[in-house]
Amino acid sequence: MTADRNSLPWCAIQSRPMPAGTVVCPAEAQALFGRHWDPGAAYIACGDGTARRVVTEDCAREQGLNWIMRAEACRNGHFALRRLRRNGPPACRECERASKRRARQRRSVNRSG
Numbered sequence: 001m002t003a004d005r006n007s008l009p010w011c012a013i014q015s016r017p018m019p020a021g022t023v024v025c026p027a028e029a030q031a032l033f034g035r036h037w038d039p040g041a042a043y044i045a046c047g048d049g050t051a052r053r054v055v056t057e058d059c060a061r062e063q064g065l066n067w068i069m070r071a072e073a074c075r076n077g078h079f080a081l082r083r084l085r086r087n088g089p090p091a092c093r094e095c096e097r098a099s100k101r102r103a104r105q106r107r108s109v110n111r112s113g
Contacts, residue, residue: 024045038053041054
């Protein structure tokens with residue numbers, strides 16, 4: 001575990017096993033991460049007894065990332081990945097691909113008809 005704000009520190013969850021993608025409450029995250037705890041960040045369980053800090057949008061932009069992980073589920077209940085340049089509800093990659101596929105199908109129907 002490093003003190004670097006942009007790193008993704010991992011920490012063992014002591015109290016109870018949590019399913020992957022579960023949001024870790026701030027009090028438990030503070031206890032887990034100690035001096036590395038960031039009150040402005042979200043923390044999620046990884047499903048294997050560990051938790052990690054979710055990258056904030058600012059940190060992701062500094063690192064040059066296109067996608068960030070969010071501690072909220074998309075509309076289909078998948079763990080959300082959100083494209084940075086978009087505003088709107090989070091979507092996982094699977095939902096994003098399905099949306100693009102439907103849009104392509106609509107365009108092809110409009111062109112042929």
